[in-house]
Amino acid sequence: MLRLYFFISLMCLVKSDTDETCPSFTRLSFHSAVVGTGLNVKLMLYTRRNWTCAQVINSTVLGNLNVTKKTTFIVHGFRPTGSAPVWMEDLVQGLLYVEDMNVVVVDWNRGATTVIYNHASSKTKKVAIVLKGFIDQMLVQGASLDDIYMIGVSLGAHIAGFVGKMYNGQLGRITALGYKEPLGNIDFYPNGGLDQPGCPKTILGGLRYFKCDHQRSVYLYLSSLRENCSITAYPCDSYRDYRNGKCVNCGIPQKESCPLLGYYADNWKEYLKQKDPPMTKAFFDTAKEEPYCIYHYFVDIITWNKNIRRGSITIKLSDRAGNITESRINHEPAVFQKYHQVSLLARFNQDLDKVATISLVFSTGSVIGPKYKLRILRMKLRSLAHPERPQLCRYDLVLMENIETVFQPIPCPKLLM
CATH class of the missing domain: 3.40.50.1820 (Alpha/Beta hydrolase fold, catalytic domain)
Incomplete structure (x- = not known):
């Protein structure tokens, strides 16, 4: 072959x-x-x-x-x-x-x-x-x-x-x-x-x-040859689908591992043997400076607004040492419907081992016009790079448009994980 x-x-x-x-x-x-x-x-x-x-x-x-x-x-x-x-x-x-x-x-x-x-x-x-x-x-x-x-x-x-x-x-x-x-x-x-x-x-x-x-x-x-950076890529049909979080199943437990960029890409060849033809396109994002690593999280949001809301989310994580990392999830406006879960793929330049606080900002992108609220029934944060880490939740939040809301997350009940 x-x-x-x-x-x-x-x-x-x-x-x-x-x-x-x-x-x-x-x-x-x-x-x-x-x-x-x-x-x-x-x-x-x-x-x-x-x-x-x-x-x-x-x-x-x-x-x-x-x-x-x-x-x-x-x-x-x-x-x-x-x-x-x-x-x-x-x-x-x-x-x-x-x-x-x-x-x-x-x-x-x-x-x-x-x-x-x-x-x-x-x-x-x-x-x-x-x-x-x-x-x-x-x-x-x-x-x-x-x-x-x-x-x-x-x-x-x-x-x-x-x-x-x-x-x-x-x-x-x-x-x-x-x-x-x-x-x-x-x-x-x-x-x-x-x-x-x-x-x-x-x-x-x-x-x-x-x-x-x-x-x-x-x-x-x-x-990829350095110890402090392993860039994970995600097999996908298009960059758009990857950005919309549709192609990250390889990163969850009980699934095959995701391919790594660079020298260790060869470790994925056993999975390629199962494909016909044995070809895969894999997408990923990078930071603008060395070592270029980006860390992926899913932000799962269930809302209870009566009317549909469309907009983007900016999420910021911080730990007790004062490290802060931010992700603007604005590739495409998300559609929030009552009691429907929306899973947003967030990309951070730092990987914080223990998240102490989370902040969220909701925006419709409108310069003029009324400001909206996003009523969150549940928010859940889960790491793709480290799926073994506890998932973090928060309940009953109301986000005022373009206003930062800061809170301390709690571990999600295991039944929700």
Whole structure:
């Protein structure tokens, strides 16, 4: 079965070793991009024996590469200025931190450096042929295709795909950072896969306007290698359905676990085997800054207004230490009907272990006109990230429109949980 794992829609740029005694990533100038460069592929090996100082290897000299371990290839993409990718060193170190493996940086900067994108893309198959020759030699020495993992960024994802095709889809795994359309077994769409929070929205943002959204995929993948951030994604048909809380069943007890973004997405492959075809789109939201984690809660509200109320809810949580986190649930106006439960998906930048107080604000969004009340029979807060935590309730609340109501929640009776 073709085993591909694609990360979506963004990406692009490596700070190499400053020690001149160690091989470093090829650095070229904008002049080289203008006049063009001939293709030259350099493979640099990092292991836990040489974390920071690379060893140049090729199909005849495998160096310290241990064919009995996993080998991860990192393949960069288009380099219009000739600079080294700023994220490369962090990615190498992060991979080695989470697992004892071989990490091979595929430096094809002499070939990727050009101001004409088509000139770079025309060389991708040639790079793939070089990599196949190297992997063939690994196989001769006893390596297994199951242990080959390729991380491709932008045009590097195309190269990884070509290599995978040369082996009839038998590579252990491919992660592609930088493509919108669904192609893999799991395609992850952060914030819907388009504009990313924290990135410039207009050309006034300068160079970041052109590369920030695209580059974010790399940094989201990097976050998965850190201990303080596990980004959960939710299989869903659309971003709209995800935002409306229709696709979070994987996060509740007695259901399958939700897929994790990044390095540990592979843990979800057993569930993929049950699907036909084995493909899934997964959506999630992120914060605008590292480590990008968002924590999901459901806010269940039952109202007893005689008339239907339409509006949005802003919820704020605080703990006894003074930490405060807020979520504005305003993706689409909620419809509150008498004695009907409305379940709203709230997203917070912090995950408070013990919530001391909750505040709610109801708004219809109307600038002029009468102010309305929302009469709440019961409100319940439940964590998706930690379903084992006690659910919190409050009863008989009246929210005056645009007025913050603060209260202390109580544990929900078990019969309601």
